[in-house]
Amino acid sequence: MNKTYDKRFDGRKFDEIRPMEAKVGVVPRANGSAMFRIGGTIAIAAVYGPKELYPAFMQDPTKGILRCDYNMFAFSGAGDRVKPGGNRRSKEISMVTEKALIPMLDLSAYSGAVVDVSIELIQTDAGTRCAGITAAALALADAGIPMKDLVTAVSVGKVEDKLIVDLNYEEDSYPEGVDLPVAMATRTGEITLLQMDGRLTKEELKKLLEMAKKACADIKEVQIKALKEKYSLGGK
Amino acid sequence: MTGLLVNDRDIVFPGQVLAESIEFLPGEDVIREKEQLISTKIGIASINGRFVKLVPLTGPYIPKRDDIVIGKVVGIGLNGWRLDIGWAFEANLNLKDATSDFIEKGADLTKYFDYGDYLMTGISNVISTRIIDLTMKAPGLKKLGEGQIIKVGSTKVPRIIGKQGSMITMIKDYTGCRISVGQNGVVWINGDSPEKEHLAIRSIRKIEAESHINGLTDRMKEFLEQEKK
Known part of the structure; x- marks a missing residue:
């Protein structure tokens, strides 16, 4: 195959993340909330609870449970209208988001209760589950849910023979490209989400995880900056 | 070290x-x-x-024994009341912990506390997250009369009360309102006029927003002086 991918579609370097922005406390009535933007992808997460969980058979008497709901707005995509409401894809992403966040949370004080996280994507340009997880981690911190570390997520991947960080939609949908969303707790380097579309060699995977780790460290800085903006206004 | x-x-x-x-x-x-x-x-x-x-600086209210909280009556059963105290689960107020009166079997309990009433109650026991017992049998615990209810973060309550009640006393003195603060972050305010109540509410909201910045007492004093003019 003729290798033509010398430069990224939007002119970034291969290990460069799109411009990021985060804001905490965007939904005043929620217990905790956050917005996270990475390039053309904007995620808003709001946390409600802990509150009583129904149906009661789902309650866990030893600890609280986390319930995530991922949703893309009908007008969020580039071009076609997204069919509103839940579908197979959103159900899967809700589940993996939950599983990406729960290892870092301590819900033992909320037995029988549920912490609800709503994640809404108002504009999308690939990397939505990663933006959703990053926003949800911020919102949970804003709600005061105890956690061992903030979870950060980024998608890495491959287009032709180039390994790249933070794919946009053109790269994500490139024929035979690889998309590898990674969520991790940067303090310990624990990986809480790892999914893959496409094929990679072992070496490529190792290299991509290294790149993801570096990108996650940058994203965490943005997260901490957003928390500081809300919680140290005026300073000491 | x-x-x-x-x-x-x-x-x-x-x-x-x-x-x-x-x-x-x-x-x-x-x-x-x-x-x-x-x-x-x-x-x-x-x-x-x-x-x-x-x-x-942020977090949900978690009930603890001996906390004084303000709860809303949301249920009446055969032997007591159920109150919403701002926690995931409702708390129980048993008849024998609510009043010393003799109550006949089948009496109408709404005569004591009706749906929607706000009560200043104490938490007498926390058995699990789901089973929380309340009591009215301690000094100062009573049904709250007419007034305004606002909700603040429970982590801000110590700053609203201040050292030995200094902050809340200051707001009471300046506004002339009667104010009760529950540890669950529910605040009851009753004043002579809506303006005074509104000033008390704004003061509490200001404390909530700036609780972690040093020099809060001085700033609040300045704010109240200015608003009173």
Whole structure:
């Protein structure tokens, strides 16, 4: 195959993340909330609870449970209208988001209760589950849910023979490209989400995880900056 | 002692390493992982000798025994009331903990506390997260009359009350309102005029927004002086 991918579609370097922005406390009535933007992808997460969980058979008497709901707005995509409401894809992403966040949370004080996280994507340009997880981690911190570390997520991947960080939609949908969303707790380097579309060699995977780790460290800085903006206004 | 990575009264974030030495001990909202002390919430670091703890800036109210809370009556059963105290589960107020009166079988309990009434109650027992017992049998616990109810974060309640009640006394003096603060963050305000109640509400909202910035008492005094003119 003729290798033509010398430069990224939007002119970034291969290990460069799109411009990021985060804001905490965007939904005043929620217990905790956050917005996270990475390039053309904007995620808003709001946390409600802990509150009583129904149906009661789902309650866990030893600890609280986390319930995530991922949703893309009908007008969020580039071009076609997204069919509103839940579908197979959103159900899967809700589940993996939950599983990406729960290892870092301590819900033992909320037995029988549920912490609800709503994640809404108002504009999308690939990397939505990663933006959703990053926003949800911020919102949970804003709600005061105890956690061992903030979870950060980024998608890495491959287009032709180039390994790249933070794919946009053109790269994500490139024929035979690889998309590898990674969520991790940067303090310990624990990986809480790892999914893959496409094929990679072992070496490529190792290299991509290294790149993801570096990108996650940058994203965490943005997260901490957003928390500081809300919680140290005026300073000491 | 070396290994401390933050200063006293620094604002810290979840997952931040506060100290890297076995000599320090984890306090509230701080966990130990091997040698490291890690914060689990957004809060202000508080270091007392070897002891590192956190004063959280945000978080849900978790009921504790002997807390004084303001609850709303949401259910009436055969032998008591159920109250919403701002926690995931409703709390129970048993008949025998509510009144010393003799109540006949089948009597109408709404004569005592009706749906929607707000009560100043104490938590007498926390058996689990789902079973919380309340009592009205302590000084100062009563049904709250007419007034306004506002809700603030439960982590802000100590700042609203102030040292030995200094802050809340100041607001009461300036506005002439009667104010009760529950530890669950529910505040009841009753004043002579809506303007005075509104000033008390604005003062409390200001404390809530600026609780973690130094010099709060002076700023509040200034604010109240200015507003009173």
